[in-house]
Amino acid sequence: xxxxxxxxxxxxxxxxxxxxxxxxxxxxxxxxxxxxxxxxxxxxxxxxxxxxxxxxxxxxxxxxxxxxxxxxxxxxxxxxxxxxxxxxxxxxxxxxxxxxxx
Amino acid sequence: xxxxxxxxxxxxxxxxxxxxxxxxxxxxxxxxxxxxxxxxxxxxxxxxxxxxxxxxxxxxxxxxxxxxxxxxxxxxxxxxxxxxxxxxxxxxxxxxxxxxxxxxxxxxxxxxxxxxxxxxxxxxxxxxxxxxxxxxxxxxxxxxxxxxxxxxxxxxxxxxxxxxxxxxx
Numbered sequence: 001x002x003x004x005x006x007x008x009x010x011x012x013x014x015x016x017x018x019x020x021x022x023x024x025x026x027x028x029x030x031x032x033x034x035x036x037x038x039x040x041x042x043x044x045x046x047x048x049x050x051x052x053x054x055x056x057x058x059x060x061x062x063x064x065x066x067x068x069x070x071x072x073x074x075x076x077x078x079x080x081x082x083x084x085x086x087x088x089x090x091x092x093x094x095x096x097x098x099x100x101x102x
Numbered sequence: 103x104x105x106x107x108x109x110x111x112x113x114x115x116x117x118x119x120x121x122x123x124x125x126x127x128x129x130x131x132x133x134x135x136x137x138x139x140x141x142x143x144x145x146x147x148x149x150x151x152x153x154x155x156x157x158x159x160x161x162x163x164x165x166x167x168x169x170x171x172x173x174x175x176x177x178x179x180x181x182x183x184x185x186x187x188x189x190x191x192x193x194x195x196x197x198x199x200x201x202x203x204x205x206x207x208x209x210x211x212x213x214x215x216x217x218x219x220x221x222x223x224x225x226x227x228x229x230x231x232x233x234x235x236x237x238x239x240x241x242x243x244x245x246x247x248x249x250x251x252x253x254x255x256x257x258x259x260x261x262x263x264x265x266x267x268x269x270x271x
Binding site: 002003004005006007008010011012014015016018019020021022023025026027028029031032034035036038039042045046049050052053054058059061062063064065066067068069071072073074075076077079080081082083084086087091092093094095 | 106107110111114118119122124125127128129130133134137139140144147148150151152153155156159160163164167168171173175179180181184185187188189190191192193198200201202205212215216219233236237240241244245248250252255256258259260262263264265266267269
């Protein structure tokens with residue numbers, strides 16, 4: 001068996017990023033789209049921490065902390081928007097929300 | 103070395119399997135549970151990469167905070183209707199083709215640039231202080247201004263989500 005290198009982590013992170021992108025692009029349920037965005041941000045974090053480990057420094061982990069802060073803010077505001085949307089339109093399906101479509 | 107490899111593949115399976123099940127389940131609560139499994143796998147990977155503080159933050163903040171928020175909103179919003187309808191939109195073939203194109207691109211990039219990822223691990227000295235101590239040193243000395251800006255971002259997010267979710271302000 002080969003030892004685990006940085007490339008392994010990068011490949012795993014790329015796979016997780018693609019899974020998250022598929023979720024964002026194909027699902028209709030807004031809650032699950034928001035969960036897919038969390039998957040994408042986690043893929044980014046794996047990359048940052050893997051490079052931080054490979055370089056022997058801690059700066060990548062600092063960046064990962066800021067990405068987590070962003071993810072928290074995005075989840076809170078996104079779910080707030082979802083609640084406002086559900087109150088007005090009674091739907092959580094992304095393709096039924098077409099107020100701005102001409 | 104062998105046990106490292108075994109743990110890496112176990113956590114990778116947890117992460118990717120949880121991710122795939124997250125985006126394919128019909129019921130949003132099941133999706134949320136599988137997302138928790140995936141996030142726990144990522145936390146295990148952090149532990150393998152010697153990022154102990156991020157491991158703790160991942161479990162406390164993601165699994166304990168964000169996922170509870172998600173489940174709370176799922177309970178608040180009536181999803182029974184949505185679970186009975188079509189789960190994937192009509193553009194899913196185009197979306198899958200686009201994602202496959204990006205995947206091939208990334209694979210080609212790995213194939214061609216593999217050697218440049220092999221950083222010299224031998225030159226890295228073993229850390230003399232703990233992970234949390236190093237992070238705190240760096241965060242409160244070199245990155246103090248971004249840290250404060252992040253706190254303002256969180257304040258804006260709090261105000262924004264209250265404005266969004268409240269019926270009348």
